Amino acid sequence: MRLLTGLLLALCATLCQAATLTVDTGHGTRTFTTEQLLARPDARDIAVPDDVSYHRSMTYRAVPMKALLDGVAAAAHLQFTALDGFTAEIPASLILDAHGAEAWLAVEPTGKPWPALGDGKPSAGPFYLVWLHPEAGHVGTEQWPYQVAAVRMLADPASRFPAMRPAPGLAANDPVMRGFAVFQRNCITCHTLNGQGDAKLGPDLNIPHSPTEYLRDDMLRTLVRNPQDLRHWPQAKMPGFDRRTLSDADLDDLVAYLKHMATRKAKP
The missing domain is CATH 3.90.420.10 (Oxidoreductase, molybdopterin-binding domain)
Structure with a gap:
């Protein structure tokens, strides 16, 4: 005892x-x-x-x-x-x-x-x-x-992780560039992209495949808004992003960035 x-x-x-x-x-x-x-x-x-x-x-x-x-x-x-x-x-x-x-x-x-x-x-x-x-x-x-x-x-993520950056020459107000800012604010906390990033919670969002390559736009938006509405998984850690946190315009820009980056995959 x-x-x-x-x-x-x-x-x-x-x-x-x-x-x-x-x-x-x-x-x-x-x-x-x-x-x-x-x-x-x-x-x-x-x-x-x-x-x-x-x-x-x-x-x-x-x-x-x-x-x-x-x-x-x-x-x-x-x-x-x-x-x-x-x-x-x-x-x-x-x-x-x-x-x-x-x-x-x-x-x-x-x-x-x-x-x-x-x-x-x-x-x-x-x-x-x-x-x-x-x-x-x-x-x-x-x-x-x-x-x-x-x-x-x-240094900021764009400097530390060049493989995340969109193609050079895009205007600062281009939807892809705005989407890159949304990605840095909301997604880089859990995900890498093109194998770059410090987070260790979620999968890479471009290699081997971007979610834009296997999800319809409406399904991808559903995943971001409430992951459990797309796949019910009690142990899932990804939070949903409501419109107060992520506006529809921000979500549109994020999808534009991910589609753009699907054409800029890092080579193994």
């Missing part, structure tokens, strides 16, 4: 250890523990009225995200990496000056986990980027990364 009790206590101690967040702003890497973040003088309780992940009002102890980004210029680009391989690509300007939208890093207290995100799923902790007044900065649902483990400053 004592042995069992000792093992349980040891297990609890292991599970209850403070989590660590790594932040690399290009001027050296810093680490922050749960306790360090919660003890900061700028930490406060915030109420998030329409939490993207929990789909209800939530209250968190959080610190302003921009306070952890010393030395980062508004023109820089940030990547938030989650424990499950999800990567959110967020322009630094959206955090540093989003015209009223406020980015906060919610911190899950040690030993007091937030609710699970669903049956058999963990919570959004240990760190979760949440927003107040997200509509002011046109913040998308994919820009609320949870289970964050690291934040680092990188």
Whole structure:
């Protein structure tokens, strides 16, 4: 009995250890523990009225995200990496000056986990980027990364992943170019394209085949709007994108980009 009790206590101690967040702003890497973040003088309780992940009002102890980004210029680009391989690509300007939208890093207290995100799923902790007044900065649902483990400053995706870029010479307002922007904002978090990208959750969207090559346009739109309406799979992880998150015009542009890239497959 004592042995069992000792093992349980040891297990609890292991599970209850403070989590660590790594932040690399290009001027050296810093680490922050749960306790360090919660003890900061700028930490406060915030109420998030329409939490993207929990789909209800939530209250968190959080610190302003921009306070952890010393030395980062508004023109820089940030990547938030989650424990499950999800990567959110967020322009630094959206955090540093989003015209009223406020980015906060919610911190899950040690030993007091937030609710699970669903049956058999963990919570959004240990760190979760949440927003107040997200509509002011046109913040998308994919820009609320949870289970964050690291934040680092990188070049933007178009620079890092040249095989994702459309053919040169297209006008900035061409539907394909607009669709590329939609892809970077909503799809690159889970998918690679032409074998390039940092995400590890979803399949590549161009090789060996683009979804535009095996799905009718209406079926592809159904997949994006609500994947479960196309194929019912209880373990599916892909979220649906409603019209508030992804307008019909944005979806049209995304389809145009994917069709264009189907003609620009990377060679093995």
